[in-house]
Amino acid sequence: MELIIKEYELQLKHTFTISRESIDIQPSLIVQLKSGGCSGYGEATSNPYYNISVSMMKQDLEAIRTLIESAEDETPEEFWAKVYPYLKQDMFALCALDMAYTDLYARKKGQKLHELWDYNIEKNPLTNYTIGIDSIDKMVDKMKELPWPIYKIKLGTSEDIAIVKALREHTDAVFRIDANCGWGIEETLNNAVELKKLGVEFLEQPLKADDWKGHEIIFKHSVLPVIADESCIVEQDVSKCYNHFHGVNIKLVKCGGLTPARRMIQQAKKLGLKTMVGCMTESSVGISAIAHLLPELDxxxxxxxxxxxxxxxxxxxxxxGIIGYSNLNGTGVVLK
Incomplete structure (x- = not known):
């Protein structure tokens, strides 16, 4: 098996702002694995919040190139277990590698990924479209630019309720709110009351990731369901979220790829938590991998x-909001 590492600078349509940062360009690392006339692709993007850079991911993968290229017939689960000890300090690199290997494995089997997993894609959930923080007028313009059935609205400003009221004037779409750790306890509880009136479905990560006492208060008293994001990074975090959140948003790059994400989804279901998978700002390489998990998600x-x-x-x-699969096997990705 041959390992090929590619670096890209992904240009955004608009400056993308959340409660803690703004970006115009997103550095991304693509892993390509070649074997038997097939290629599999995986992706992970840089992320300053988690201290991850493309150069770091590349260095960590190059350090185990021989181990990676010696793999051939292992299942994705076996391959993940083999490389995990060497990449457990860099889950982003592990994600790109696991995604590429899983894609390659399915292609060599002549199956789409959801077929390999025996998932029924008939009742897949719709994806939301995200409106980043900006002036109220610009947020309204961004929403009008792309009419959509579900919007995720990034908040964490002094005008949060005014923003949602202004957006609501122009659409009947479902709203989801993501504060990215930008609120306090009382602010969350008060905002939830107002946001419920404005047709908001749930709140995502209102408090700082490690404020477990605060999360417990919100869980017990919020009039809206609350979904964990920054508080749910790896597999061990799912059980921590029980009785602190109503659901978990699993990010492939944070947990180390498709293989652990599938385990996290099953663990969440057993605990009665709602299941969600989220993305970073990334290309269709990473997005297409997420698509094959849809039958397991709320x-x-x-x-x-x-x-x-x-x-x-x-x-x-x-x-x-509707996802259509490629005719190609695996994740269905091909680089342009």
């Missing part, structure tokens, strides 16, 4: 590639 946020001015790959198609 909610999904896989709009990352829609936020780019130019995609680097072809894969799943998304129209009005």
């Amino acid at each position: 909610y999904v946020d896989m709009d990352g590639a829609l936020l780019l001015s130019e995609d680097i790959a072809n894969g799943v198609q998304i129209e009005n």
Whole structure:
């Protein structure tokens, strides 16, 4: 098996702002694994919040190139277990590698990934489309630019309720709110009351990731369901979220790929937690991998590639929240 590492700078259509940062360009690392006339692709993007850079991921993968290239017939689960000890300090790199290997494995089997997993795709959830923080007028303009059935609205400003009221004047779409750790306890409880009146479905990560006492208070008293994001990173975090959140948003890059994400989804279901998978700002390489998990999810946020001015790959198609799969096997990705 041959390991090929590619680096990209993904240009966004608009400056993308959340409660802690703004970006115009998103550095991304693509892993390509070649074997038996097939290629599998995986992706992970840089992330300053988690101290991850493309150069770091590349260095960590190069350090185990021989181990990676010696793999051939292992299942994705066996391969993940083999490389995990060497990449457990860099789950982003592990994600790109696991995604590429899982994609390659399915292609060599002549199956789409959801077929390999024996998932029924008939009742897949719709993806939301994200509106980043901006002036109220610009947020309204961004929403009007792309009519959509579900919007995720980034908040964490002094005008949060005014923003949602202004957006609501222009659409009947479902709203989801993501504060990215930007609120306090009382602020969350008060905002939840107002936001419920405005047709908000749930709140995502209102408090800081490690404020477990605060999360417990919110869980008990919020009039809206609350979904964990920054508080749910790896497999061990799912059980911590029980009785602190109503559901978990699993990010492939944070947990180390598709293989552990599938385990996290099953663990969440056993605990009665709602299941969601989210994306970073990434290309159709990462987004197409998420698409094959849809039958297992209650909610999904896989709009990352829609936020780019130019995609680097072809894969799943998304129209009005509905995901259409590629005719290709594996994740269905091909680099442009």
